[in-house]
Amino acid sequence: METRIVVGGALIHRGRVLAARRSAPPEVAGYxxxxxxxAEPGETQQQALERELLEELGVRARALRELPGRWPVRPGLELRIWAAELVSGEPRPLEDHSELRWLGPGELHDVDWLExxxxxxxxxxxxxxGTV
Incomplete structure (x- = not known):
């Protein structure tokens, strides 16, 4: 079975990162x-991330670099998280999310993240x- 990639975007803007609260599916709602x-067939991870952020949040973003770590979501599906920067637009929860929140470095543990x-x-x- 070929592994399909799921890209997550750590969208960074003005020293904060965007967190999105899931509204669906039920097993992850609220996290x-x-x-x-x-990623769609033939799409790079960067292209997939930029497309997904446009579809889910209504913003244009630029994928910067893949962060360390790879996580199996379920058989045949692997998550990779990328740092991205906001290029234009104001994020809105258009699909699968009920709330968005910008978090600074000291606020990263203020929400209940998916593992x-x-x-x-x-x-x-x-x-x-800025310690990277």
């Missing part, structure tokens, strides 16, 4: 994540504080 989705997303928080903190 927070870095928004994104599945995979929580594991990348140390890397996000480094990006936000």
């Amino acid at each position: 927070w994540e870095f928004p994104g989705g599945k 995979h997303d929580r594991e990348v928080l140390p890397h996000i903190a480094e990006l936000l504080t």
Whole structure:
């Protein structure tokens, strides 16, 4: 079985990162994540992330770099999280999310993250504080 990639975007703007609260599916509703989705056949991870952020949040973003770590979501599906920067637009929860929140370095643990997303928080903190 070929593994399909799911890209999550740690969208960074003015020293903060965007967290999105899931509204669906029921097993993850209420938890927070870095928004994104599945890469389509023939799409690079960067293209997939930029498309997904436009579809889910209504913003234009630029994928910067893949963060360390890869997580199996379910058989045949693997999550990779990318740092991205906001290029234009104001994020709105258009699909699968009920709330958005910008978090600074000291606020990263203020929301209840999905487990995979929580594991990348140390890397996000480094990006936000400029220690990378």
